[in-house]
Amino acid sequence: KNIVILISGRGSNMEAIVRAFRREKWAARLCAVISNRADAAGLAFAEKEGILTRVVSHKDYPDRQSYDVALQKAIDEYHPDLVILAGFMRILTDGFVNYYAGRMINIHPSLLPGFKGLHTHRQAIEAGVRVHGATVHFVTPELDGGPIIAQAVVPVLPDDDEDSLADRVLEQEHRLYPRVVGWFVEDKVAYTRDGKARLAEDV
Ligand code: GRF
Numbered sequence: 001k002n003i004v005i006l007i008s009g010r011g012s013n014m015e016a017i018v019r020a021f022r023r024e025k026w027a028a029r030l031c032a033v034i035s036n037r038a039d040a041a042g043l044a045f046a047e048k049e050g051i052l053t054r055v056v057s058h059k060d061y062p063d064r065q066s067y068d069v070a071l072q073k074a075i076d077e078y079h080p081d082l083v084i085l086a087g088f089m090r091i092l093t094d095g096f097v098n099y100y101a102g103r104m105i106n107i108h109p110s111l112l113p114g115f116k117g118l119h120t121h122r123q124a125i126e127a128g129v130r131v132h133g134a135t136v137h138f139v140t141p142e143l144d145g146g147p148i149i150a151q152a153v154v155p156v157l158p159d160d161d162e163d164s165l166a167d168r169v170l171e172q173e174h175r176l177y178p179r180v181v182g183w184f185v186e187d188k189v190a191y192t193r194d195g196k197a198r199l200a201e202d203v
Pocket of ligand 1: 007011012013088107108134173
C-alpha cells in the first residue's frame with residue numbers, strides 16, 4: 001500500500017503515524033509527506049525519518065481549483081492507495097475530494113457530527129458537553145461530514161479550558177489515527193458503494 005500524508009503545521013498526528021509504521025512494520029510505503037506551507041514544523045520530523053517531503057504552496061496558484069489540480073498531480077506521482085489528511089488546513093474542491101473517494105481520510109478534533117469546523121474545543125466547552133473526542137472519517141465534499149470510521153472519547157472536566165481539553169483530545173488522536181491507518185494497511189476498512197465506512201469484525 002502506498003501512503004501519502006498531507007500536513008500544514010505541527011504534524012504531530014503524522015509523527016504518530018510514522019512511529020506506528022516503524023514500530024508495527026506495516027506492509028506499506030510512506031511515499032511522501034506533502035505540505036502546503038514551507039514552514040510547517042512537521043516537515044523536519046519527516047525529513048529526519050528519511051521520508052520524502054514536498055511543499056506545494058497554495059501561494060503559487062491563483063485559485064483553489066488550480067491549486068488542487070497541482071496538488072493532485074504531486075500526490076499521484078506516488079500512486080497512493082491512501083491519502084491521509086493530518087492537520088491539512090485547506091478547504092478542498094469537490095473535484096479533488098471525489099477523485100480520492102474512498103481513499104482519503106481525515107481526523108477531526110470532535111465527536112462528529114458535533115462541532116464541525118474550527119475551534120472545536122471551545123465549541124465543546126461552550127455547549128457544556130460532558131464528553132468530547134476525535135473522529136477519523138472518509139473525506140467527502142461535505143466538510144467534516146464524511147462516513148465515520150472510528151472515534152475516541154474523552155471526558156470534559158469541570159475546570160477544563162480550551163487548551164487542557166485540546167491536550168486530552170490530542171493524546172487520543174495520536175492513538176486513534178495510527179490505529180485506523182493500520183486497519184487500512186490490513187484491508188480492514190472499506191468504503192461501501194452506498195458511501196458508508198465498514199470495518200472488519202476483528203478490529
Ligand atoms: C489536530 O487536532 C487534528 O485533529 C486537526 O488539526 C490538528 C492537527 O495537529 N485536524 P497536528 O498538525 O497533527 O499536530
